[in-house]
Amino acid sequence: MNRWTLRTATSSYTVEVPEHGRWAELSAWGPIGVEDGPSPLAGHGRTPFRTAADAAPAEYLPFGLRPFGGAELDVRRPGGERGSWWTFAGERSADAGELRLAFADEQLGLEAELCYRVVPGTDVIRRWVELANTGEGDLLAHRLDSAAVNVPVSAGARLTYLVGQWVQEFRLEQVELERGGFALGSTQGVSGHEYAPWLAVQDSADADGPATPTWGVSLAWSGSWHIDAQVDSGRLLRVRAGREPHEGEVLLPAGSTLTTPHLLLAFSQEGLGGLARVWHAHERLESGERGLRPRPVLYNSWEATGFDVEQDGQLELAGIAASLGAELFVVDDGWFTDRPDDTAGLGDWEPDPAAFPDGFGAFVEKVRGLGLDFGLWVEPEAVSPGSRLLAEHPDWVYGIDGRPVTLIRNQLLLDLGREEVCAHVLSWLRKLLTDYPISYLKWDMNRPPTERGRRGDPLPRALDLDAGHVANYHRILSTLRREHPHVLVEGCAGGGGRADAAAVAATDVVWPSDNTGPQDRLAIQYGFLHAHAPQVMSSWVTDSAGYFDTRPRSLRFRFVTAMAGVLGIGADIRAWSAEERAEAAQWIARYKGWRETLHRGEVHLLGAPREDTCGVQYSAPDGSHEIVLAWNSGALGGLPLLPGRPDRLRLRGLDPAARYRDESTGVEYGAIHLTHAGLPCAWRPGFDADAVVLRRC
Template sequence: MTAPDRWLLRTDTTTYAVTLEGDGRWAELAAWGPHGAEDGPSPMDWSGRTHFITPADAAPAEYIPYGLRPFTGADLIASRPGHDRGSWWRFDGATQDGDRALRLEFADDLLGLRTTLCYETVPGTDVVLRWTELTCTGADEVRLERFDSAAVNVPVQGGARLTYLAGQWSQEFQLKNVELDRGRFEMESTQGSAGHAYHPWLAVQDAADPAEGTTPTYGIALEWSGNWRITADAEPGGAVRVRAGRVPHEGAVRLAPGTTLVTPRLACAFSPDGLDGLARVWHRYERHLTGERIDRPHKVLYNSWEATGFDVDAAGQLELATLAAELGAELFVVDDGWFTGRADDTGGLGDWHPDPAEFPGGFDRFVEDVRALGMDFGLWVEPEGISPRSKLYAEHPEWVYRIDGRPVTLVRNQLLLDLGRADVQEFVLATLDRLLGSHAIGYLKWDMNRPPTERGRPGHPDGPDPERQDLDAAHVAGYLRVLDHLRTAHPHVTVEGCAGGGGRVEHATIARTDVVWPSDNTAPMDRLRIQHGYLHAHAPHTMSSWVTDAPGLFDPRPRSLAFRFVNSMAGVLGIGADIRHWTPRQRAEAARWIARYKEIRDVVHHGEVHLLGSPADPTCGVQYEEPGGARVVVTAWNTGPLDGAPLLPGRPARLRLRGLAPGSVYTDTATGTRYNGAHLLHSGLPYAWTPEHDAELTVLTRQ
């Protein structure tokens, strides 16, 4: 079948061009950048000469198997059991839907495998989605050892600057970078989730063009809630090639005749405006994922965990709810400890019934009392968790991950349910339906506080062959099935995603929840760094952030209550402090901040974001511009030394704003100060920091 010279995909402002090369044996990237970048010689062109490698090893291939590409890293490693690994393709046709979707098919008749490369643009964004469909067409099964979602080629001149997000529990989303001139960079999670150590997100820039704000920047993000891997290689000839995909727990997947495996989607983004511009591309994409629910304002919540821990009872919770309502909170969430057997973390998980001893007047009466205060009501659950002392475990020990004859590992004194099992899914669905159908619950916080360890599903005589299981994919499918059910069966319920903090933040979860919890660390300076990294990859309307009394774990410098509020107002505002111990003055200040947040949260959640500096700078901030530009909100923080005034000469710190209209006039709604747009772009907003005044929220209106 004859193919055209190339296929073009167009997003709002970018073009992605693909050609068929290698005598029709593989597809290559020809151009990726702003509209018009495809007109001219491809930056991926190479001489075609090779020595000691094959042409496929040097090609900027979109996706290519081991066999055709034996040396420099293949995206697909497949074989028939008992046979040698490798696949050799022939092009088998293309289907294109305008400039919005493309499918390229390659066949290997001897192996019995058809590979379809899939592309789709996302309306209103500069994101191209890529994934691969693998179909067993022969009489024998195919063993898939590696099956990435896609490969992304980036033309660089002097090596690549890779930016990624790394950390650990309580220190997630730390922004890191490394220069890759030669060799390989790889990160992964095998914890059955996105994980705390690395995030399935990567940005690539040309190291020879370091001017932030004007550097063409490419990004990828993998939509997968299980094990994953991202690999970046400095290829022969100088280009950088990034591969991303899921990692099967068993090491390989067996594809039976007639069946198709669909890889997770890989979102590919481009911005000519550096990391800051790339962040805005991701924010627009995540507003698209949220869909029509983006217009539902996120309520200011109060969560009782840091005030009471497991010591949950109706009287104590109502005391907190009353104070929270007086502050202006719109939602009260009871965290861990509300169900039977949950005096501490050694029991109760799996037995999801309100503890009658702690709610003597009945749980419904308690919920009604909270709602009578003018607030919605929410509840914490951990559907995948199970305590060995629970009634559920006594009835169904076979529901947990385990390996026959081997000890089990307790993490947080609990085990993990095998959510890939249909009977476990039905239990979780019935449990959540019962809770949400029996009680007036408008908010659900879904937590996951341990990864799978002994990940086995002991087979029965009539059960499946363990070698043909795909436990990681099955668990992800069960998890997403339950979230999808919540959306359709309980559309009024707001769902928060959490996994010991930010352990399960990726696009599959973000598309099915309303907010996510980036970290269990709520200390002011620590959290500022976490949120700075988070906002490079994810949108403010997805970022749940609480004001608490927590001291710093990594940066113990004290900060004001204002600092904590302005920090939390940069996303979705919540309060988690023990407000019973706040002074009347602190409560009054909190009420003022909450009232201000309600006035500007639509700008924060829907606006165009600019990240102004970083927490490593003495002054940093985040700028949010309302669609149309009528209002601009700036959250700013002092993270470094003061200016020495009044004892020594000193000038106020300044934050240069971005993207404003130079000829317009902007008025500070609090002070009445008027600024020309050019002044704010060139000189910036002034901040006279003091030990007591270490954060500020500025609202500007454009005339």
């Protein structure tokens, strides 16, 4: 038997190929040392009414070898039978951080390399598969997942996932799965608002303990996708994840190779909070030097002016924003020609001369003269029906010959997979960034693809349109990052509609939701922080009441909420009183002083927004202080008039021997007190949130 162990910072992942050589199996996955002994995933060999492959903790199997339990690869020749029956073809690479295992089906003409790579300094392993057509004829893949992972669950599985809809993304939910299946995904060409391509797994028997082993997967794919989980009769949970080809099958021509998206695997012994910190560490490491750049405090004019963008009004807002301490001014939708509303203008990306009579360049320089950097909203993948671009290139949008097209938000979607479309989008973005001193782009996408065919092409299935669109989206972002390294990019798709691991890595910040109401936003951010780090979470202070919980909250509450990630302001600050502006300036100044810890510190999620009191704790990388953002998300009526005691937040991750002093009040606490009794939160009307800095004595 061949056996390999990959080791991360604190965990290990052991793979073996049994003597029969027909597949690879997971032997152990957990804390370092779990591999020292017989595999906890191995069965006793009895598989009535199933094959051995259906019961095995296999890493990746084709339909044919695994006919009943769900296969990761379903491939056939055109006009031929489904299925592949392969055998181990050898170890192609094996070192401390990388492993490649090859399997071949010579009769079909298929080779698959199972690829593993440890992300150094983290508890994350990347997995993917490279499929090669080694035969003389074409192959068609109906399913081509990235990986399967297996977890033994003695009492069934507790699955934690992120669910929602537009303006209600990233709601954390759980399901107990004793037997049977669970599935989630998107067919919208992006990760979508309804589910995130992320899943956490715990054994139900251990899920409520203080130190709960927790496994996680996150799919790095900015197109359609699926994740499904199955608990079998042997109490083995199997999770499979991969892309979802819109065309139903993907063509693999003779002599070609196809690489599946990366599936990120993570492990923590510290429950969902510990798993979140593993994901945060991974995102920070992946961002490299760009991740160390401070994210500027921005002002975005959308909620103040909507489509009514004109020079004087924007400059008035910019002047007030600068006086508050903002560092960046972003003009949102409406800055380009023929854009009175959302029915026209997309595709013709030229500044509106009527809105900027002195010239757009002069306007930008006036903003910069206020001490602000300048940013713009763009939607490069979209086009309006009446645009010049569409009139000149009607075949550049998705469509099926002879069939009507569907408008969503009064717009169509460009077929970005076409090389000429990709070149056009890259050209005008380059020109925009060259002509004007722009340091920030908000890249939006406000509709999914429909009628997804390529006009004039008789075989749209062979084109793999989803993969082409995704590849060129990332190609454009990569090119802009290389050619304009000073420009920060905010990823947005009608809110949090494109927030997979690959999209997050390709941008600098992500807009989690179009819902900026403070109570609603608190729940959105709570879920988001389970999957992504705070330095990529863009959050604004606005005057919006929200969509679901419209209870009014103080300006303090709104600022503390937005400070949990990358602080921005989107309110109509012209209408704020002098007192409100002064308070805003104080919060912005405090945030700038805390930004390094808020973005780089270790995060502990304290409670949940469904509880009356919740918070987020940020531990400084050097251990010198803790920052606690806390909110009262319950009712405030009657406080503190009735008998009672302050709510408390129990902090985590503190050195038991340490002592801390509250920077504002001077009160000192022992770490044991803060861990077991908690930090007091004396809520009252008008004081519904707090930001506390605890300096280590």
